Amino acid sequence: MSGRTMRWQVLLFMSVLSLSSVLGQVSYSIPEEMAKGSLVGNIAQDLGLDVKRLKSGKARIFTRDSAQYIELNTERGVLLIKERIDREALCGQMTPCALHFQIILENPMEFYSIIIEITDINDNPPAFETSDVRFNISESAVSGATFILDRAIDLDVGKNNLKTYVLKPTNIFSLKMNNQVDGSKNVEMVLHAPLDREENEHLSLVLTAVDGGEPQMSGTMQILITVLDANDNAPVFTQPVYKASIKENAPVGTVIMTVTATDADHGSNGRISYSISSMLDYARGMFEVNRKGGEVSLMANIDYEKSRNFQISVRASDDGGLTGSCKVIVDVLDINDNKPDIHIMSKSNVISEDAKPNTVVTMINVEDADSGENSKVQCIINDDIPFVMKSSTNSFYSLVTDSDLDRERASEYNITVTCSDEGVPSLSSSVTLTLQISDVNDNAPVFERSSYEAYIVENNTPGLSVFTVKARDADWNQNARVSYILEDSSVNGVPVSSYVSVSADSGVIHAVRSFDYEQIKDFQFRVKAQDGGSPPLSSNVTVKILIQDLNDNAPQVLYPVQTGGSLVAEMVPRSADVGYLVTKVVAVDVDSGQNAWLSYKLQKATDRALFEVGLQNGEIRTIRQVTDKDAVKQRLTVVVEDNGQPSRSATVNVNVAVADSFPEVLSEFTDFTHDKEYNDNLTFYLVLALAVVSFLFITCLVVIISMKIYRWRQSRILYHSSLPVIPYYPPRYSDTLGTGTLPHVYNYEVCRTTDSRKSDCKFGRAGSQNVLIMDPSSTGTMQRIQSEKSILDEPDSPIEVRKL
DSSP, rough: OOOHHHHHHHHHHHHHHHTHHTEEEEEEEEEEEEOTEEEEEEEHHHOOOOHHHHHTTTTTEEEOOTTTEEEEETTTEEEESSSSOOHHHTTTTTTEEEEEEEEEEEETEEEEEEEEEEOSSSOOBOOSSSEEEEEETTTTTOTTTTTOOOOBBOOOOGSEEEEEEEEESSSSSEEEEEEEESOOOOEEEEEEEEOTTTTEEEEEEEEEEEEEESOEEEEEEEEEEEESSSOOOOOOEEEEEEEEEEEETTTTTEEEEEEEEOSSGGGGGGGGEEEEEEGGGGGGGEEEOOTTTOEEESSSOOTTTTEEEEEEEEEEEETTTEEEEEEEEEEEEEEOOOOOOOEEEOOEEEETTOOTTTOOEEEEEEEOOOOOGGGOOEEEEEEEESSEEEEESEEEEEEEEEEETTTTTTTTEEEEEEEEEEEOOEEEEEEEEEEEEOOOOOOOOOEEESEEEEEEEOOOOOOOOEEEEEEEEOOGGGGGGGGGEEEOEEEEEEEEGTTTTEOTTEEEEEEEEOOOOTSSEEEEEEEEOOOOSSSSSSEEEEEEEEEEEOOOOEEEESOOEEEOOOOEEEOOOOTTTOOEEEEEEEOOOOOOOGGGEEEEEEEEOOTTTOOOOTTTTTTTEESSSSOOTTSSEEEEEEEEEESEEEEEEEEEEEEEEESSSSHHHHHHHHHHHHHHHHHHHHHHHHHHHHHHHHHOOHHHHHHHHHHHHHHHHHHHHHHHHHOOOOOOOOOOOTTTTTTTSSSSSOOOOOOSOOOOOOOOOOOOSSSEEEEEETTTSOOOOHHHHHHHHHHHHTTTOOOOEEEE
C-alpha cells in the first residue's frame, strides 16, 4: 500500500469522527485480542439514550460483516466483546482498522452509526519465510558486494512492526538497509572483508529481526554461505518493481507476468534461476515462478473479497551464488458471480467395498462470489444411498460413506450433489458423481457339500475320472476364479499325489494308479479351493475314496497241501460209520464280501455214493457205511468256488485209503505211484522236447519267460497282501472209549508259505505208529514197515499215507 493511500484513509477516518456529534455517530478505540465479554463502551450513555429506550425500541446491531465480534447488552446499555478480535486476520496491513455497524431502534425508527477502531498490540514476532538461507559466494567477491536477504514479516503495524535487523558475527559481513519505492526496506548483506575458500569454505551467520513493541519480539534465520570461486556479477532485474492485474476467476496455471534479470557473467556463472524469496502468509502457495523462464503463474483460486492485492519478492540467482531481487505486485480485479461454484477438489471414481464408514469419497469446495447471506451455501445429496455430506468449514464439504458397502448388492451409485445459497431467491448448482464399487476378495470359495464320498472299482485304468468337486465364489472376476489344489498328505506313508490328482480348473479328481482292494480299501484326502484374489481366500473339503472289490482272486487251497513229489492219503477204516470225518478242505479268498464267500463241491470221485463235501465248511464225510467191497484207493476232486460275478474256482485232489491196516493198502498205492512216476517221466520228456523245439522259436521262449514273470508277481502280491493268511491245523480228534470216528490221537503241525507250490509240510509223530510210508522204486517195502521209526525219520520219503 502506498503512503498516499494511507494518508487518504487517515483523513477519511478523522472526517467521520468530526461528524459523530451531528449524525449520531459514536466511535471507540480498543486493542485487539480482548477477552470475550470485555467492555467496549457505554453506548446508552454515549448516545444519550435511556436504557429503557433500548429495551422498548428492541435495540439491535445491524452489520454486514462484524456482528460476530460485538454484541449489545440492552440490560446494561453497553457494547461487549462477543468473539476474540485478531486485527491481523481482520485488516491485515491496512490501517486504521475499524469495525462499522449500526444500532437500530424501533417505535420510532432510529439508527446510530458506530465505529470501533481496533488498535494493534505486539502479539506477532517477526518471522522469516524459511529458517535458513544458503548462498554460494565466490571468493573473488570484492568488498562492498551486496547480497539480498529474505525480509522478515511482522503482521503487526505501527511501532509494533519490524524495526531493525541484527547480523552476527560481523567480522566479514555487515547489514545494509535500503528504502524501497513502496516504503518498505530491503535487507542486504554487505561483504567488507575478502573471502578465502581455502581457509574457510563454509560460513554460518545468524540474522535476527527485531520489532519495536513492548516487550520486544524477534525472529531469526540462519545464513549458510558456501565460498566458491570466480563469480563477480550478480543478476540484475530490468526493473525493481513489476505490476500486473488478474481477474479473480482466472484459472489455475494462468501466467500473470514474466520477470527478467540479466547477468554479465558467462557460462554457469551467468545462468539464472528464479525463485520466490518471501510473501505474506495469506499468499503462500498461490503463486509460482518458473525457475528458467521467470513466468509468474497462478497456482490457486483467488477471491477479490478475501484479498485485493498480493506482494511477492522474486529472487534471481546465478550458479555462482550471487542474487538479485525485485518486487511483484499483483492486483486482483473483481467480477460478479452469483451462483455457487461447486469445485471437486478430489474425488474417487472407484471405492473399495471394504471401505470403513466415514471414508472420504470426494472433497468439494463451494464458493459463492456474493457476500453476506447470499454467500452462505448448504449442500445436500440424494436419499437412499449409503453416503452422507459433511461440512468441514463454510465452503468445504466431504462426501463420506455412511454405512458398510457391499458390491454384491450394488456395484454403482449415481450421487447428485446440490448446493444452494441462502439468498432470495435462492440459487443453486448441482453435480452428479458416478461411483463404482470395486470388488474385494471378501468371500471365500464354498464347496457344494461339506464332504465328499466317491466309489471306484478296483483294477481301474490309471487316469480314470473318479468324480468332481465344485466350489463357488460370490466375488467377481479374478477374485471369483477358483483353483483346486490337492493338499499334501500321505496314505500309508505314500504321498496322496501318487494315488489321485485334481484338475486345477475343473476340480475333476483323477485316479493316478490302478487300485487293488486287497491292498487298500479306502483313503481320504483334502482338496483346497483357492480364489484368485490378493491375498487369496480358500476353503477345504474332505474327500473319501472307497475302493470297491472285484472278484479278481481265485480261492487258494491251504489244506490238503498238493505236493509234486509225494502223495498224501487220508485213511478211512472199513468200520467207519455214516458221517465219518475223513478230512477237511481249507481254502481262503483274499477278496471280500460275497466275492470271498466260498462253497465246496465234489466234482469227481471214485465212488460218489461213499463221500460228500460240506457246502460251507469243506468237510469230507462218509454218507454210508463203508463195506469190504469198497476199493482201497479212492480219489476225490473237490472244487472250491467263490460267490463273485463271474465266480472263480480252484480244485484240489484228495486221496483216500479205505483200509484197516497199512499192508492192506500198500500194493494199491504202489501201483498208483508207479503210474504217477510214469506220468511224471512222460511229462518230463514232453517238456524236454518242447524246450528243444522252443529253442528254434525265440518267440515261444519269450512267451514262456513272460508267463514265469507273471506267476512270480502273483505270488508276491499274495505274499504282501494285507489280508492275513491263517494256516489251517486239522483238529485233534480223540475217543477214549473207542467208539469215536478216530480211533487214535494224532498231532499235526502244518507249516506253509503263501504259495502252495512252495509249501513245506511237516507232520509230527502220531500217537500210535500206524503210519505207512511207501517208496514205489523200492523192493523192500515190507521190510521198511517193520522198521517204522527209521522210515519216519527219513526226510526224502516221496509218498506219505496217514491213517486218521
